[in-house]
Amino acid sequence: MANKGAYAAIEIDDDGLEFQSFASSSSPGTSGNITPSNNTPQSRPAGFNTGGAFDPHRSIQDQTVSKPIWSVEYYAKFFDVDTTQVMERCMASIIPKENFLDIMAGNPDLYGPFWIPTTVIFVLFVTSSIVNSINAYLSSTPYTYDIRQLTFAFGTVYSYAFAVPAMIWGATKYFGCQPDLLEMLALYGYGLTVWIPVAVLCILPWNLFRWALVLAGAAASGTFLVRNMYPVLSRAEAQTSKVILILVVFLHGILALILKYRFFAYNVVVTEPGK
Amino acid sequence: MSNHHTRVEPDDFLSPAAPSYVEATSYSDTYDNPFETNIPQRMNSPSIEPDDVPLPGQKPLSPTRSSLPKVSGNIGSNSQSNGGGSSSNNNNLSGNIGSGASLSTGQAMMGSAIDTLDEPVSETLLRDLRNVGAKLQQVLYPKGRKDILKDWDLWGPLLMCLTLSIVLSTRAPTEQKITVFTWIFIIVWLGSAVVTVNAKLLGGRVSFFQSVCVIGYCLFPLVLVSVVSIFVGSLIIRLPLCIVAFGWAAWASLGFLSDSNLANRRALGVYPLFLFYFVIAWMILIS
Structure with missing residues (x-):
């Protein structure tokens, strides 16, 4: 009897040891073997949170939770979107029908906020160089491209896409609006989408038409920003929220004017002496 | 002495011990003698001599001494073979x-x-x-051994990048040469790194340097066009060339990165790649 008891105790000990070693070895190992752990029930809560449980890639979010902040994998949860989702968000930012934060469904990504400004930068460079070359052709002067346009676009767009939302976030946080930095970045990033078609259409050489386009683009993205930011801003006092709202609109207007005069208006400036 | 011996003899175990003791003392005498005679010899003789004198007491020492030069000889010969070459x-x-x-x-x-x-x-x-x-x-000409680019190196991308930035910067307006060079350099390296990190973040299984290597190598058609466009100025020839090179580069890189395991977010990973090649193709076109 005593023997048996001892034997059982040893067995239990053994089990306990094995279990512990398994647990400790599995936590660092998850980065390598992603697929087997997908089917564990751990991935389900996140599936419910984000709304779509059908996507196997959605469980990236779970595996990266424990990753340190300096690793690349940590940021994978901010890129947890599908092609259709990104397209949907882009469309929703051009034609603001419903609340953008509802469309994001609590899953703000950084894919759009990074690649949309980058696209805008290069589209601005491409369209401005097309406009310049048309100018040069019309005024029969040899065309030389201006790489400083690219530098300027880079500085302007990135500072508007990253520095401004960070600033607004800081301000709203200071006044107790409980803003989400990711949502702010997403708002500003996706809000730039409208400038891509505007920039392409602004190649057309009618000045009034381009003014109308720029105004329409500024209005669309402006309303998009204000509408989605208002729920956050309204948590502060009426006075401060008004000030911040005015600041948002003011910065937006400045961006539109910079784009118009620096990138879309070249045609007028150069062709007038040419003609 | 004999008396002493006979007195002790009755004890059985002491009788063998006593002669052995005597023998041992005599041994130690013979051992000690050469050593003691040796030292005075050393002291008396010129300091060079004792090394060469073969002595019974030093016999165990002398072979190791003679082996030391042998070992060093081996080392020497090793270093000589290295030194010779x-x-x-x-x-x-x-x-x-x-x-x-x-x-x-x-x-x-x-x-x-x-x-x-x-x-x-x-x-x-x-x-x-x-x-x-x-x-x-x-x-x-992507045919056959696709895995050749799995073995990455950064010489090719560096070569592509330098050729491209040098060619484009020589064709730039004088005051913008440095800016153009910088931009191309930054776009190529940072761009390929960002595209790779983007694919990684989207959940694709790509190795960082392998992907950077592939993206860099796939610039080759564009580099060829940029070299050609030094000699061909007309836009009518350069535009289709650039479009073809852009398509070629994008298609080749897609082929190599096709197994990156991005299911329904493939377009999200591919789009930055297209943007990357498009911008470079555009730079070549307008230069």
Whole structure:
């Protein structure tokens, strides 16, 4: 009897040891073997949170939770979107029908906020160089491209896409609006989408038409920003929220004017002496 | 003495002990003697002598002493063989590096098996260049060994990047040459890194340097067009060339990165790649 008891105790000990070693070895190992752990029930809560449980890639979010902040994998949860989702968000930012934060469904990504400004930068460079070359052709002067346009676009767009939302976030946080930095970045990033078609259409050489386009683009993205930011801003006092709202609109207007005069208006400036 | 011996004899165990003791003392005498006589000899004689004198007491020492020069002789001969080929010492190193870079590419594996110690530097460099050339050929005409680019190196991308930025900066307006060079350099390296990190973040299984290598090598059609456009100025020829090169580069890189395991977010990973090649193609077109 005593023997048996001892034997059982040893067995239990053994089990306990094995279990512990398994647990400790599995936590660092998850980065390598992603697929087997997908089917564990751990991935389900996140599936419910984000709304779509059908996507196997959605469980990236779970595996990266424990990753340190300096690793690349940590940021994978901010890129947890599908092609259709990104397209949907882009469309929703051009034609603001419903609340953008509802469309994001609590899953703000950084894919759009990074690649949309980058696209805008290069589209601005491409369209401005097309406009310049048309100018040069019309005024029969040899065309030389201006790489400083690219530098300027880079500085302007990135500072508007990253520095401004960070600033607004800081301000709203200071006044107790409980803003989400990711949502702010997403708002500003996706809000730039409208400038891509505007920039392409602004190649057309009618000045009034381009003014109308720029105004329409500024209005669309402006309303998009204000509408989605208002729920956050309204948590502060009426006075401060008004000030911040005015600041948002003011910065937006400045961006539109910079784009118009620096990138879309070249045609007028150069062709007038040419003609 | 005899008396003493006989007195002790009745004790059985002491009788053998006593003679042995005597013997031992006599032994120690014979042992001690040469040593003691040796020291005065050393002291008396000139200091050079004692080393060569073969002495019974030093016999165990002398073989090890004579073996010491032998060992050093071996070392010397080793270092001599290295020293004799000291100019080829560099070859040795670079040869190893070259063969290390060419690992796992079927035929190049054979190359690493060949002794690269004695080959000239030119041979080593040429082998690396041939390696780069094989990869470039693979980009231009993707047929057969797709895995050749799995074995990454950054020489090819560096070559592409430098060629592109030098060609474009020489064609830029004078005051913008440096800016153009900087931009191309930044776009190529940062761009390929960002595109790769983006694919990684989207959940794709790509190795960082492998992807950077592939993206860099796939610039080759665009680099060719940029070189051609030095000589051909007209837009009518350059525009289709640029479009073809852009399509070619994007298609080739897609082929190599196709197994990155991005299910329904493939377009999200591919789009930055297209943007990257498009911007570079555009720079070439307008330069």
